[in-house]
Amino acid sequence: MKFATFAVLAIFVAATAFAVSPSNSPVEKDPITPPVMPDFGRQGGENIGSAAPIPVIPFSDSGTTIGYVDDYDEQCPYTGSTSPDVVYSYVATQDICVSVSLCNSFYDTKVYVYEDAVGNLVGCNDDNFDCVNPPVSFTSWIPEVIMLAGHTYYVVVDGYFGASGNYVMDITEVECPTPCVVECPPDGIDEGEGPCYDGYVDMYNAGCNSVPDTYVYVAPSTETITYCGLNGNYDNNSLRDTDWYWMDLTCETNTITLCVEAEFPVIMGFVDMSPGCDNITSFYSYVIAGECEPICLTEVLPPGPWCAFVSTSDWLNIPCDSDYVLTIDGYESCVPVEDASWGSIKALYR
Ligand SMILES: [Ca+2]
Ligand SMILES: [Ca+2]
Ligand SMILES: [Ca+2]
Ligand SMILES: [Ca+2]
Known part of the structure; x- marks a missing residue:
């Protein structure tokens, strides 16, 4: 549920005193204090060599990582975790999509899945x-x-930072997602990167x-601009x-609409460039959307230097060749061509 996601995200951001920023590296977060935990019985194995087998999906188990x-x-x-971990293994007998949940666990967990090898x-x-x-x-x-027939999958129950504790794991079959493919329309301009x-x-x-700062300079147009x-x-x-x-906005008011569709969880926003890079720590406004989920953002902006920003919304193994399409509407030039000096025209495209 999107609203809940944003609400929790907002609390998380406030608690860690970090605004969502256009930085290219993730923010740190503070560890949490785990509550008193109930006692559990069964258990994952110490490592891949002694992984506890998952006989059939759906599968539920509980246990502890304390002492492992x-x-x-x-x-x-997040990097640099020293948390103890336990391991389960599953040999897929058919192609299957599964959900792996540690939601109901009692510490700051982390979970990941290896295919065949560490x-x-x-x-x-x-x-x-x-x-x-x-x-x-x-x-x-x-x-x-996605688990493919004939492969062995290792589910590692781990923790954030150094956290350990009692976990509850639920693995269930889910409907396989339809692959997300974003196609470049015929009028699309190659980003060029x-x-x-x-x-x-x-x-x-x-x-x-980057130092120095680098940009794609967008040429104003009365048409939709597609990248x-x-x-x-x-x-x-x-x-x-x-x-x-x-974008060098030159009109008295500029109603700019950005839309993006991406093959990855995406964050798109406006950055007010007038304070200069040394003073920019946050978006003017931004939106976040899932893969293949088109989303738009409209702002009425004063003249000045502005950027449209597109990136992955998280640091989650998104392949580097993942496609997106960005459209910009309303970026028109209000500098009359006959009155403009060559310098001001050049400034638009620098
Ligand atoms: Ca670990
Ligand atoms: Ca966690
Ligand atoms: Ca790029
Ligand atoms: Ca780039």
Whole structure:
């Protein structure tokens, strides 16, 4: 439920005193104090070699990670966890999509799924704010993992930072998602950046995340302006591509509508560039949407330098070649061409 997601997100943001920012790396968060926990019985195995088998799905179990060894960690998005972990294994006999939930656990959990081998990550979650009435905050849920016949899947029950405790795990079959494909329309302008990759340094349109700052400069038009771009996560999910589209608004009032549809969870927004990169810490306004979920944002803006911003909304193994389509409406030039000096025209396209 979107409203609940935003409400919890807002509390989370306020509690950690961080505004959602156009930065290309995730914000830190404070650890939580776990409450007193009930006693549970059964148990996952210590590691992949001794993983507790899952005989059939649906499958539910509970247990503890207290007293176990920290064998594994994955970043989604928080790094550096030293939490102990336990492991389950499932050999898929048919192609199946499953939901892996630790929602009802009693500590700040993290859960991830390996296919056949350690590191071959096919799903990961630390905090899922869509968990309904979790006993504590920041429990985990992967709503969809695709498991293919003949492969072995290792479900690792882990924790945030160094957290450990009692967990409740529920694995159920869900309907396989229809693949999300975003096609570039014929009038689409190529963003021109190319895909990111491990070690990538965005010196193309990273906005205030590059030194010097870099942009795609949008030419004003009375027509809808369409960009086809790529985005994703890299460097082991520690960074995301950010795409900044510069607009020099010249009209007294500028009613600008941005729309985006992406093959990934997307954040799109307006950034007021007039304070300069050193002073920009937050969006003027932004929206977040799921993959293949079209969303628009309209603002009436004063003249000045503005950016449209597009990126992944999280740091979650989004492949670098994931497509999106951004449209911009209402970005028209109010500088009469016959009166404009060559310098001011150049300034529009710099
Ligand atoms: Ca661990
Ligand atoms: Ca968590
Ligand atoms: Ca890009
Ligand atoms: Ca970029």
